[in-house]
Structures are given as C-alpha cells and as structure tokens.
Amino acid sequence: MGLFTTPLRERLRAWTLELGGEGLRARLARLTPPGNEYGVDPFGFDLDYAVAAIAPLLWLYKKYFRVELHGVERVPPEGRVLLVANHSGQLPFDAAMIALALLVERDPPRVLRALVERWVPTLPFFSTALARLGQVVGTPDNCRRLLAADEAILTFPEGVRGLNKPWSERYRLQPFGRGFMRLALEAGVPIVPVGVVGAEEQSPSLADLKPLARLLSMPAFPLTPTLLPIPLPARHRIWFGEPMRFEGSAEAEDPEIEEKVERVRHGVDALLREGLAAREGIFR
Amino acid sequence: MSGEAGERRATVAVAGISGNLGLALARHLARAVTLLGIDHRPFPDQRLGVEHLQVDRRKARAAEPFAARRVDALVLVGIEHDHDLPSTEVHDLNVDGTKRLLDLCERHGVRKAIVLSSANVYGPAPDNSSFLREEAPLLATARRGDMRDLVEIDMYAQSFLWRHPEIETVILRPVNVVGPTVRNVPANYLRLARPMTALGFDPMLQVIHEEDVCRAIALCLRPGVRGVFNLVGPGELPLSAILRELGREPLPVPHFLLRPMLRLLGDDPGGGFPPEEVDHLQYACTVDGSRAARELGWSPSRSLRETIRSVLEGEPTLPPRAFAPHPR
Numbered sequence: 001m002g003l004f005t006t007p008l009r010e011r012l013r014a015w016t017l018e019l020g021g022e023g024l025r026a027r028l029a030r031l032t033p034p035g036n037e038y039g040v041d042p043f044g045f046d047l048d049y050a051v052a053a054i055a056p057l058l059w060l061y062k063k064y065f066r067v068e069l070h071g072v073e074r075v076p077p078e079g080r081v082l083l084v085a086n087h088s089g090q091l092p093f094d095a096a097m098i099a100l101a102l103l104v105e106r107d108p109p110r111v112l113r114a115l116v117e118r119w120v121p122t123l124p125f126f127s128t129a130l131a132r133l134g135q136v137v138g139t140p141d142n143c144r145r146l147l148a149a150d151e152a153i154l155t156f157p158e159g160v161r162g163l164n165k166p167w168s169e170r171y172r173l174q175p176f177g178r179g180f181m182r183l184a185l186e187a188g189v190p191i192v193p194v195g196v197v198g199a200e201e202q203s204p205s206l207a208d209l210k211p212l213a214r215l216l217s218m219p220a221f222p223l224t225p226t227l228l229p230i231p232l233p234a235r236h237r238i239w240f241g242e243p244m245r246f247e248g249s250a251e252a253e254d255p256e257i258e259e260k261v262e263r264v265r266h267g268v269d270a271l272l273r274e275g276l277a278a279r280e281g282i283f284r
Numbered sequence: 285m286s287g288e289a290g291e292r293r294a295t296v297a298v299a300g301i302s303g304n305l306g307l308a309l310a311r312h313l314a315r316a317v318t319l320l321g322i323d324h325r326p327f328p329d330q331r332l333g334v335e336h337l338q339v340d341r342r343k344a345r346a347a348e349p350f351a352a353r354r355v356d357a358l359v360l361v362g363i364e365h366d367h368d369l370p371s372t373e374v375h376d377l378n379v380d381g382t383k384r385l386l387d388l389c390e391r392h393g394v395r396k397a398i399v400l401s402s403a404n405v406y407g408p409a410p411d412n413s414s415f416l417r418e419e420a421p422l423l424a425t426a427r428r429g430d431m432r433d434l435v436e437i438d439m440y441a442q443s444f445l446w447r448h449p450e451i452e453t454v455i456l457r458p459v460n461v462v463g464p465t466v467r468n469v470p471a472n473y474l475r476l477a478r479p480m481t482a483l484g485f486d487p488m489l490q491v492i493h494e495e496d497v498c499r500a501i502a503l504c505l506r507p508g509v510r511g512v513f514n515l516v517g518p519g520e521l522p523l524s525a526i527l528r529e530l531g532r533e534p535l536p537v538p539h540f541l542l543r544p545m546l547r548l549l550g551d552d553p554g555g556g557f558p559p560e561e562v563d564h565l566q567y568a569c570t571v572d573g574s575r576a577a578r579e580l581g582w583s584p585s586r587s588l589r590e591t592i593r594s595v596l597e598g599e600p601t602l603p604p605r606a607f608a609p610h611p612r
Contacts, residue, residue, distance in 0.1 A: 037588060042519070124484025125484040126484075128484060141417075
C-alpha cells in the first residue's frame, strides 16, 4: 500500500468507475465495507483499495478480453457459496475475470474470495495486492472461516496442474482435488460450477521449460507466443452453472467423496463444452 | 482470587517482575493481592509494597519464599534480558530458570502457574492460516535469541500442564505486546522514525496493549482456569497501516537484503531488530483468540487505534537512523 499514494488511488478509482459504466458507483455503495475502523477485514481485504486497484484488470475485462457472461444470476445473491472453476492460462487472469464479473456486473455485487496457492505469499507485491483484493491463502481453516462468515469463495481444484498445462491439453480438465468437497459438505454450502472459455487461448503454453522452472522455483516456466507474460486478446466467456447441493458426511471415505467431486467436474466440463460449441471464434 | 470478603489475601509470586511488563503487572495487581517479586534485577517501585527477592531464578535461594509461606500462584512474565550476559547464559537463565520455578510449584503445592509465552511462537510463514489456533505447531525457528527460548519455555510449560493435573497451569500467548513502557522487539520497531520494511510485503499484524495483557493475567488467576490460550487484542491490520497511523516513514528494502543489512547494523544485541525475526516483516503470524473469549470471557479494553498509538506515549521517537539502538 505504500506504493499506492492517495492521488494515484483516486485516479484509479475514477478509472474503475468510468470503465464500470452507469450505476457501478451506486452498486458498489451497497457493499458493506469490511472489518475494522481502518476498513480492513481480518484477512486483509480492503474494499477502498480494491475498487482502485482493479482498474487495470477491469480494463482487460472490458476492452481486451471483452468478457461475456452466461448465467451470472445463478450465483446466489447472498450467503455462503463455493464457486468451482476450470483453471488455465499460465497466469490466473481467469480468477480475476470471474471475481470482476461478480463485483462489477452482478446486481447486487458480490465480493469473491479466491483461495490462492500456499506459496503466493512469498511473492513480493503480488502477495500484498492479492490480500488487499480479498484473496486468501487456501488452507482448510481459512476456507472454513470464510464460509462461516457467509462469503463467496472461488476455488480451482485443478490447481497449477490446470493453470500450467500445455496447449495440447487445452480444455481438458485435470484431476480435481478432493478438499473442496469435504469443506462444502461440512459447511453445507452449494457449489456453483464455472466454465471459463478463452483463458486457454490468451496465453497458450507451447513448451514448459521445466529445468528453468526448477531453477527459479516456479511451478512451471511456460513458453508463450508473446514470450512475456502478456496475454493475447482472446475473448473470455464465463459460464455459470446451476448451484449443486450435496448431502453426506465430510468424513466419508475417499471413493464416496470422489464420486461427488466427479459430478462437479462433469458440471464444469459440460459448461466448457457448451461454451466451446457456442463460440464462433477465439478472438471475436 | 481477589475480593472474596473474609478470606485472606492471595499471595502471588511474580518472576520477572522487574521488567517493564512485570512492573505493569505489579501495579495492576498490587491492590488485590500480596505480591512476591523474584528477579535477578532490583525492583524499582518501592511504593507497591512488593516483597522482592533479588535472586537468579535458578539459584536455591529462589525457593525461600515458597518454603516460608503459602504461595497461591506463580506468574512467569516472559523471559529476562540481560545484555551483559552471553547469549548461552541468557538461554540458561530463561529456560532452566523456568523449569526450576515450575518445579517449585509442584514441590510447594502452588495451585496455579501462569506462563506468559507469545503468539509469535507459531512463527511467521507464507502458508500459515490467517488465524492460528492453540493446537498449531510451534514453528518459530529462530536459531537463537529470545524466540527460541520462548518456544522452549512454552513447550516445557505444556508438558508441565499435562503432567500435573493438580496444578492449574495456564500458558498465555499474547500477540505483539505494545504500550508506553514495554521495550520488546515489536514495540521498539514501531518507535523507529524510519523503520525498514520488506519491499512488496505487507503482513497482517495483531497488537495488544500491555494493560490488556495484565488484565488477562488477572483473569487467569481465577480458580478453575487452566490451559493454553491465544490472547488477541482489538484486531488486525497491515503493517503499513500501523506505520501510517504512527506517522512513520517506512524504508522499504528488498527482502533478500534485509537480513544481511540488519546483521551489519545490529551488532548491538540491545537495540534494533534482530535479524532472526525479519520474517515478521514478510509473513503473518496472526492467531485465533476465540478460546480465550469463550473460556476466560476475554475482551480487550483498548481500541485498535489506542493500542497502536500507545507506543507514542512513552519515550519520544527514536532518532531517524533506522534501527538505532535504543537506550537501555
């Protein structure tokens, strides 16, 4: 936040409101600012900071990826909910686009808390920005607390396996982790499957330079068409499915959990197939 | 334990009473209980009527007050610092001294032992949950210094708690204690005019006022209280917001340079920021305080702003040189 002086923050906030179009200011005003007398919630989310800091991402959302939403109204307007999405595109633009959809396009807006990898806090700048934007380290305890506080959580059960998969594997869902299902059963929370179409093409991985990745202790070192972490202007289409409800014990044996996880995975996959069939071009 | 009409005044022995927090505790308790001080330093405030025994807590003489009278409770206020002693000696004083004193409780039938640990024993780490519970492992991995001593003391006190069901052992793990008088690492850091920070990192921090810690210790003196408790203050804030509240001008340094820079600057063990603890400038070590709220009825009396600003009440701000040693 030190880099984030007040005049800059004001200019970014104005940019956000301009990009968001009519009514965004009024919609955002309906969100209750989180937390304490300093406007920060216990996890480090700062709504005031977030509204300013999302400006460049909102530009990507509106002008570059030209995000198209399908069924965003299926996300419940309030109460705890778990969004489960496919993960792709080398850098987690997909998470940012889903979160922006709920914040700037949904009425009433919802703040989405994404669960981030446990090594994310080791990254300078990113760690700080993500925390102020409401993202939380993905430990089971953090997830439980957020659900207990009736938050909306975004998780990618594929993890980096999905994020950094090669071009040849595009739109093929990698195996899902089981943790999210146990937490959902425990908290009695609906799961909304989400399919993101377009994120694969914004940054196709032509090769993964594994030795270099190991050297830099990164999960992967993808070689992309732009060589730099600059995405291509592929249009993003985000498909939200009907909320799924599951009954059963969170302590059940793995096969029982696995069966439920597969149903969610199929739900996400169906949205991807639907989205791929519906689109007429990658960039259009 | 206090205020019960007709009963004799409870006698509370406080080890480490001559430190700043010990003194604050003595002031807090002096009216309600009879205080016995045990410290290798003299006790500065004569007016409180503390019976003070100036003795190294490892020495046989430390047992005298326990043998001479009935002691109802022992409070171990953290660890002692003596910068004239080599670090191995300080470690000995703290860890062995704590063991000795706890063993005295067993031998002399003291019913209550309160050990002041710290929430920092969990250790700052990138993959920490945002609110660590009492069951979390103690991973503060400082190779040396106060933190290592504190982890050892905490672990010993835990084993003592389980070995002696007849004694009400309480381990309190307060978050960063600040206030006008405390001179610990976090409070001293917040007194710097130009504190170094880790460039691009802004961990969440929790603080608690020294008076609130004293209030919590008083709560733990009540009969029936036993166990391990995190003790939180009025909330959590990013480090940057705390520094802004205090009007500080942070000096951001790339995190990989922080440790070596502090080693160069901080050869004085009495001042500055210990290089072993720079992880606190990068990662959070914030805790869940719900057990104390539930079982002790704990809630802090100071607001977040009051708590933060309390470091301004004592001595004036330290000179602009980052990590200048503070006067002892």
